[in-house]
Amino acid sequence: MRADRPAEARGRPGCPVCGCPIAHEETLCAECRWPLHGGWRLGAPGAGDVRDFEARLAAARRERDLRAAVRAGRSAAPFVRGGEPTEREWAEAARIAAAPPVSDDALAAQLAAALEPPRRGRALVVAEVGADVGLTVVRIEPDALGVPRVPPAADTALAWEAALPMLSRDPDERRFQLAGGLADVDRDMLWRALREALPARLGDPGDDVLLVHRDIGWPVPDRTVRILRRANGRARVVPAGSRTVSDLLAPLLAALPSPHDIGLLAVGVEPGTRRLRPRLLPLFPAGSRAGAESAVPLARPPGDADSTVLAAVAAAPDGWTVLTAGAAKLPAAGRTDVRAVLDGPGAVRFTAPGPLSPVTARLPDLLAGVPDRLEILTEPVDLICAVELGGPGAAVARRLALLRDLLAELDLRYGSHPRPGLVRAAVFGYGDHAYGRGRERRKTVSGAWLAAPAEALRALSGLRASPVAYPEAAPVEDVLHEVAGRLPPPAARAARTVLLTVGARPPHPAVQGDDDVLPCQFELSWRTALGGLVRAGVECAVVVDAARAPDPDHRAWAELGALLRHDLDDTDTTRLGAGLGLLPSAPQTLDLPLADPERGAR
Structure with a gap:
């Protein structure tokens, strides 16, 4: 307050220099050490004595206000009793009252010790007291991952202008008062209002509490820190310099170790x-x-x-x-x-x-788009197709058309794939044994070995229907032995191998049995060849032309269809390709x- 402003009503008399409440028996002011009682003297003081006393009082008041003004800054100069100070007065007061710079090292060390290691259910409460901030509280606690998180802004637990209405509304004058210019303020009322406005506790039981004191030597912040320290017995008081708590916390939080493994979602x-x-x-x-x-x-x-x-x-x-x-x-x-x-x-x-x-x-949203099964081809596959050529032209054409559509789709999807050789295909057609004299040793199998789907398509286009020489069986055993003879050993193969047989008649037995079916002219056993293929890791699938099959339930079809068995009249490219693991049953996208x-x- 300005020097000419009347003092507020007080509950107790105050020191004429600083305004500190006094008791009648005190001889010196407890705060500024101004003599409150002089020695006995005879008679009334003379005019010179009064002038001398008033000069000493004015000087003491001015010196007191100058120290507060130096703390508060130049904007507080107008509130010094006796008028604005000269430069010489200001320099002298600054020499005496200016506080030395305070390092932030102690605060940084206390923050670092309290942050590591973070403990769940236990927070770090940083309460900051200062002339500019009042009382602000930041609660730092581990999130669900155990990482300490700082809220976007501190909570203002106490604002000077709201909690202490007896202080000036002018921010410059209020800053002067906080720094010690309290001569015209009722201290009892001030401290009572301060105690009532401060929170009873700064955190929950078990929390670490740091009480940051920014303006040491300022009466109001000093009293605030003392009250909070008494109410929070485990709080540690730490002096602070010019850097804010948030500025100090940022590098400390960034330097903490990761509490958990971190990986790339796949x-x-x-x-x-x-x-x-x-x-x-x-x-x-x-x-x-x-x-x-x-x-x-x-x-x-x-x-x-x-x-x-x-x-x-x-x-x-x-x-x-x-x-x-x-x-x-x-x-x-x-x-x-x-x-x-x-x-x-x-x-x-x-x-x-x-x-x-x-x-x-x-x-959950990222994983919601992941299919239950991956039907898109991801591993190399060798598809070996064996098709029966014996029969009416229309029937054989349907068998060839099924393979042609399948190979065309594979060529469309994988023919120009960036991974060469992801899908290779072989095509073999097998015609009937010739049982007429002089024709017994005729080769029954023709086609091409593993190549790109486009090459397999060209080989398929060269296959033609042939007459049925024997209606009860077809030389499936011949094509099985052909494949077994060409197939490298498992150690030399990197691709999954699938044998797809499309036909109507079952294989010939190696020797004639009770069913009177003629044996293979080359005495080949379909069971022996198939067993060797299975042991070599070949997966077998079959499409049976049941409408023309003498025995659709023949044991050979069950064994040749261990992976998949379809009826020619009840399958198509998509269904067959999906069953073989070559094509998706529906469009699939995978963004992980x-x-x-x-x-x-x-």
Whole structure:
């Protein structure tokens, strides 16, 4: 308040210099040490004595106000009793009253010790007291992943202008009062209002409490810290300099170790069932700190998705959480290194490939689009087709048409695929044994071995229907031995091998049995050949032309159809291709990478 402003009514008399409440028996002011009682003297003071006393009082008041003004800053100069100070007075007061700079090292050390390691259910409460902020409280507690999180803004627990209405509404004068210019303020009323306005506790039981004191030597902030310290017995009082708590916290939080493993979200294919299951490709193990880098080789996932979602996921014991995600267009051929940098616990940044389109979907939404089974081809397959050529032209044409449509679809999907040799096909046609004299040793099998689907189509186009020489059986055993003789041993094959037989008549027996079916002219056993193929890992499927089959339920069809058995009249390209694991039964898209980088681009 200005020097000419009348003092407010007080409950107790105050010191004429500083306004501190006094008791009658005190000889010196407890705060400014102004003499309150002089020695006895005879008679009334003379005019000179009065002038001397008033001069000393005015000087003491001015010196007191100057110290408060130096703390508060130049804007407080108008509120110094006796008029604005000269430069010489200001310099002298600054020499005496200016506080030395306070280092932030102690506060930074206390914050670092309280943050590591973070403990669930236990927060760090940072209460900051200062002339500019009043009392603000920041509660820092671990999130669901155990990473300490700072709220966007501190809670203002006490604002000077609201809690202490006896102070000036003028912000410059109020700052002067907070710094010690309280001569005209009722201290009893001021401290009572302050005690009532402050929160009873600064945190929950068990919380770590740091009481940050910014303006040491300012009476009102000093009293505030003392009250809070008494009410919060475990609170640690820490001096602070010019840097804000948020400025100090940012690098400390970023330097904390990652509490959990972090991986790149992918899907794995279960062998056999081809069911898709979410998996994490390792990026950063638990304990990694800011600055760690990681690279994962990826290929474009199968299907026709426009882009691939790259999601960094934290693997906590109670579940996975997406930390960041973006969509990238991966090249159709080859593999791409996905690179990531750990910027802090729970903070991952993808640096390659780029740029990424933002993805805001949560983990359940990302996994909701993953098919239950992967029907898109991801592993190399060798398809060996064997087709019976004996029979009427229309019947044989239907068998050939089924294979032609299947091979054409495979050529369309995989003929120009970036992974050469993902699908190869062989085509063999088998005609009847010739039982007439001089024709017994005629070759029954013709066709071409494994090549691209387009080559297999050309080989198929050269096959023609042939007459039926024997209605009860066809030389299926011959084509089985042909395939077994050409097939490399399992150790030399990298591809899954599927034998697809399309025909009506069962094979000839190796020797004639009780059923009177003529044996194979070459004494070949279909069981021996088929057993060798199965032991070599060949999967067998059959399409039976049941309408022309003498025995649709022959044991050979059951064994040749261990993987799949269809009726020629009840199948088509999509159904057959899906059953063989070559084509999807419905369009599939997969926008998450496959967990096995060796599968290559699909």
